[in-house]
Amino acid sequence: MTISKVVTAAALALAAMGAQAELVVNGSFEADAQANGTWSTHSNLTGWTGMTNIELRNNVAGQAQDGVNFVELDTTRNMSMKQTITGNGLYQLSFWYSAREGRAAGDNGLDFSFGSLSGSVLQTTAGAASGHVWQHYTGLVTLTGATDLVFSAVGASTSYGGSLDNVSVTAVPEPETYAMLLAGLGVMGAVARRRKAQQA
Numbered sequence: 001m002t003i004s005k006v007v008t009a010a011a012l013a014l015a016a017m018g019a020q021a022e023l024v025v026n027g028s029f030e031a032d033a034q035a036n037g038t039w040s041t042h043s044n045l046t047g048w049t050g051m052t053n054i055e056l057r058n059n060v061a062g063q064a065q066d067g068v069n070f071v072e073l074d075t076t077r078n079m080s081m082k083q084t085i086t087g088n089g090l091y092q093l094s095f096w097y098s099a100r101e102g103r104a105a106g107d108n109g110l111d112f113s114f115g116s117l118s119g120s121v122l123q124t125t126a127g128a129a130s131g132h133v134w135q136h137y138t139g140l141v142t143l144t145g146a147t148d149l150v151f152s153a154v155g156a157s158t159s160y161g162g163s164l165d166n167v168s169v170t171a172v173p174e175p176e177t178y179a180m181l182l183a184g185l186g187v188m189g190a191v192a193r194r195r196k197a198q199q200a
Protein backbone atom coordinates (compact mmCIF):
# COMPACT_ATOMS: atom_id res chain seq x y z
CA MET A 1 0.00 0.00 0.00
CA THR A 2 1.40 3.37 -0.98
CA ILE A 3 1.51 6.33 1.38
CA SER A 4 -1.16 8.07 -0.69
CA LYS A 5 -3.45 5.04 -0.32
CA VAL A 6 -2.87 5.06 3.45
CA VAL A 7 -3.74 8.74 3.55
CA THR A 8 -6.87 8.06 1.48
CA ALA A 9 -7.90 5.21 3.80
CA ALA A 10 -7.40 7.45 6.83
CA ALA A 11 -9.47 10.22 5.27
CA LEU A 12 -12.29 7.79 4.44
CA ALA A 13 -12.23 6.32 7.96
CA LEU A 14 -12.40 9.76 9.56
CA ALA A 15 -15.18 10.84 7.18
CA ALA A 16 -17.17 7.72 8.09
CA MET A 17 -16.77 8.49 11.79
CA GLY A 18 -17.86 12.09 11.22
CA ALA A 19 -21.04 11.03 9.42
CA GLN A 20 -22.77 9.51 12.43
CA ALA A 21 -26.14 7.88 11.86
CA GLU A 22 -29.13 10.15 12.49
CA LEU A 23 -31.42 8.67 15.15
CA VAL A 24 -34.34 11.12 14.91
CA VAL A 25 -37.09 10.17 12.44
CA ASN A 26 -38.35 13.20 10.50
CA GLY A 27 -36.26 15.65 12.57
CA SER A 28 -36.72 18.40 9.96
CA PHE A 29 -40.50 17.81 9.66
CA GLU A 30 -40.33 17.37 5.88
CA ALA A 31 -41.98 13.89 5.77
CA ASP A 32 -45.54 15.26 5.89
CA ALA A 33 -46.66 17.51 3.01
CA GLN A 34 -47.52 21.13 3.82
CA ALA A 35 -48.13 23.58 0.96
CA ASN A 36 -46.15 26.82 0.75
CA GLY A 37 -47.80 29.61 2.77
CA THR A 38 -50.05 27.26 4.80
CA TRP A 39 -50.22 25.57 8.20
CA SER A 40 -52.24 22.78 9.78
CA THR A 41 -52.54 20.92 13.07
CA HIS A 42 -51.87 17.20 13.50
CA SER A 43 -52.43 14.69 16.30
CA ASN A 44 -49.13 13.09 15.24
CA LEU A 45 -46.46 13.65 12.60
CA THR A 46 -44.25 11.01 11.00
CA GLY A 47 -42.00 9.84 13.84
CA TRP A 48 -43.57 12.17 16.43
CA THR A 49 -46.45 11.68 18.90
CA GLY A 50 -48.46 14.84 19.63
CA MET A 51 -49.61 15.66 23.15
CA THR A 52 -52.20 16.78 21.92
CA ASN A 53 -51.64 18.83 18.72
CA ILE A 54 -48.63 19.68 16.58
CA GLU A 55 -48.75 22.71 14.28
CA LEU A 56 -46.91 22.14 10.97
CA ARG A 57 -46.02 25.31 9.07
CA ASN A 58 -44.51 26.18 5.69
CA ASN A 59 -43.52 29.81 5.12
CA VAL A 60 -46.08 31.27 7.55
CA ALA A 61 -44.73 33.93 9.96
CA GLY A 62 -41.18 32.93 8.97
CA GLN A 63 -39.36 30.35 6.88
CA ALA A 64 -37.93 26.95 7.87
CA GLN A 65 -34.34 26.68 9.11
CA ASP A 66 -33.94 23.49 7.02
CA GLY A 67 -36.13 22.40 4.11
CA VAL A 68 -39.55 24.09 3.96
CA ASN A 69 -41.48 22.84 7.03
CA PHE A 70 -41.11 23.63 10.73
CA VAL A 71 -43.20 23.05 13.86
CA GLU A 72 -44.92 25.23 16.46
CA LEU A 73 -46.38 23.81 19.67
CA ASP A 74 -48.67 26.57 20.96
CA THR A 75 -51.65 25.45 18.88
CA THR A 76 -55.01 26.21 20.52
CA ARG A 77 -53.02 26.20 23.76
CA ASN A 78 -49.58 25.01 24.87
CA MET A 79 -48.91 21.46 23.63
CA SER A 80 -46.08 18.89 23.63
CA MET A 81 -44.71 16.27 21.29
CA LYS A 82 -42.32 13.38 21.76
CA GLN A 83 -40.25 10.74 19.99
CA THR A 84 -38.63 7.74 21.67
CA ILE A 85 -34.92 7.38 20.88
CA THR A 86 -32.98 4.23 21.77
CA GLY A 87 -29.26 4.41 22.44
CA ASN A 88 -26.46 3.39 24.76
CA GLY A 89 -23.55 5.74 25.36
CA LEU A 90 -22.92 9.42 24.71
CA TYR A 91 -25.15 11.33 22.26
CA GLN A 92 -25.50 14.89 21.01
CA LEU A 93 -28.94 16.54 20.81
CA SER A 94 -29.12 19.40 18.30
CA PHE A 95 -32.08 21.57 17.28
CA TRP A 96 -32.93 25.04 15.98
CA TYR A 97 -35.38 27.43 17.60
CA SER A 98 -36.82 30.87 16.82
CA ALA A 99 -39.20 33.12 18.73
CA ARG A 100 -42.28 33.96 16.71
CA GLU A 101 -42.34 37.28 14.88
CA GLY A 102 -44.03 40.15 16.69
CA ARG A 103 -44.73 38.19 19.88
CA ALA A 104 -43.80 39.53 23.30
CA ALA A 105 -41.28 37.98 25.65
CA GLY A 106 -42.94 35.20 27.62
CA ASP A 107 -45.15 34.09 24.71
CA ASN A 108 -42.50 32.05 22.88
CA GLY A 109 -41.17 29.55 25.41
CA LEU A 110 -40.08 26.05 24.49
CA ASP A 111 -38.98 23.42 27.00
CA PHE A 112 -37.08 20.28 26.02
CA SER A 113 -36.36 17.05 27.87
CA PHE A 114 -34.16 14.13 26.81
CA GLY A 115 -33.17 11.77 29.62
CA SER A 116 -30.99 13.70 32.09
CA LEU A 117 -30.77 16.64 29.64
CA SER A 118 -33.50 19.28 29.91
CA GLY A 119 -33.94 23.01 29.67
CA SER A 120 -35.85 26.03 28.40
CA VAL A 121 -35.04 28.22 25.43
CA LEU A 122 -35.73 31.90 24.88
CA GLN A 123 -38.68 32.19 27.25
CA THR A 124 -37.83 35.83 27.81
CA THR A 125 -36.96 36.80 24.24
CA ALA A 126 -39.43 38.66 22.04
CA GLY A 127 -39.79 37.71 18.36
CA ALA A 128 -38.30 39.80 15.57
CA ALA A 129 -40.52 42.36 13.81
CA SER A 130 -40.67 40.05 10.79
CA GLY A 131 -39.73 36.43 10.13
CA HIS A 132 -37.46 34.11 12.12
CA VAL A 133 -34.16 34.55 13.92
CA TRP A 134 -33.05 30.91 14.19
CA GLN A 135 -30.74 29.91 17.02
CA HIS A 136 -28.88 26.61 17.34
CA TYR A 137 -28.97 24.56 20.57
CA THR A 138 -26.81 21.53 21.33
CA GLY A 139 -26.28 19.37 24.39
CA LEU A 140 -24.62 16.07 25.34
CA VAL A 141 -26.45 13.28 27.16
CA THR A 142 -25.67 9.68 28.12
CA LEU A 143 -28.46 7.31 27.07
CA THR A 144 -29.14 3.88 28.60
CA GLY A 145 -31.86 2.45 26.38
CA ALA A 146 -35.18 3.87 25.19
CA THR A 147 -35.50 7.58 26.07
CA ASP A 148 -38.27 10.07 25.27
CA LEU A 149 -37.22 13.26 23.49
CA VAL A 150 -39.93 15.80 24.44
CA PHE A 151 -40.57 19.38 23.30
CA SER A 152 -43.24 21.50 25.02
CA ALA A 153 -44.58 24.98 24.42
CA VAL A 154 -44.52 27.00 27.65
CA GLY A 155 -45.28 30.54 28.74
CA ALA A 156 -48.40 32.48 27.71
CA SER A 157 -50.86 30.04 26.13
CA THR A 158 -52.09 32.26 23.29
CA SER A 159 -52.02 30.00 20.19
CA TYR A 160 -48.83 31.87 19.13
CA GLY A 161 -45.49 30.31 20.03
CA GLY A 162 -41.86 29.69 19.08
CA SER A 163 -40.72 27.65 16.07
CA LEU A 164 -38.69 24.42 16.05
CA ASP A 165 -36.78 22.77 13.18
CA ASN A 166 -33.91 20.43 12.30
CA VAL A 167 -33.88 18.18 15.39
CA SER A 168 -30.98 15.73 15.44
CA VAL A 169 -29.54 13.07 17.76
CA THR A 170 -26.22 11.42 16.85
CA ALA A 171 -23.81 9.19 18.72
CA VAL A 172 -20.58 10.79 19.95
CA PRO A 173 -17.63 8.40 19.39
CA GLU A 174 -15.89 7.30 22.58
CA PRO A 175 -12.22 8.34 22.93
CA GLU A 176 -11.29 4.63 22.78
CA THR A 177 -12.72 4.47 19.24
CA TYR A 178 -10.41 7.23 18.07
CA ALA A 179 -7.46 5.60 19.82
CA MET A 180 -8.11 2.27 18.06
CA LEU A 181 -8.45 4.03 14.69
CA LEU A 182 -5.20 5.94 15.15
CA ALA A 183 -3.39 2.78 16.29
CA GLY A 184 -4.68 0.96 13.21
CA LEU A 185 -3.51 3.75 10.93
CA GLY A 186 -0.11 3.64 12.60
CA VAL A 187 0.24 -0.06 11.73
CA MET A 188 -0.85 0.59 8.13
CA GLY A 189 1.68 3.41 7.85
CA ALA A 190 4.48 1.18 9.18
CA VAL A 191 3.59 -1.56 6.65
CA ALA A 192 3.61 0.97 3.84
CA ARG A 193 7.00 2.34 4.89
CA ARG A 194 8.50 -1.19 5.11
CA ARG A 195 7.19 -2.10 1.63
CA LYS A 196 8.58 1.11 0.22
CA ALA A 197 11.97 0.34 1.83
CA GLN A 198 11.94 -3.19 0.35
CA GLN A 199 11.15 -1.84 -3.12
CA ALA A 200 14.02 0.65 -2.93
Ligand SMILES: [Ca+2]
Nearest residue numbers: 028066067069
Ligand atom coordinates in the same frame (compact mmCIF):
# COMPACT_ATOMS: atom_id res chain seq x y z
CA1 LIG B 1 -37.57 21.58 8.19
Ligand SMILES: [Ca+2]
Nearest residue numbers: 074075159160
Ligand atom coordinates in the same frame (compact mmCIF):
# COMPACT_ATOMS: atom_id res chain seq x y z
CA1 LIG C 1 -50.01 28.38 16.90
Ligand SMILES: [Ca+2]
Nearest residue numbers: 107156158160
Ligand atom coordinates in the same frame (compact mmCIF):
# COMPACT_ATOMS: atom_id res chain seq x y z
CA1 LIG D 1 -47.53 31.35 23.41
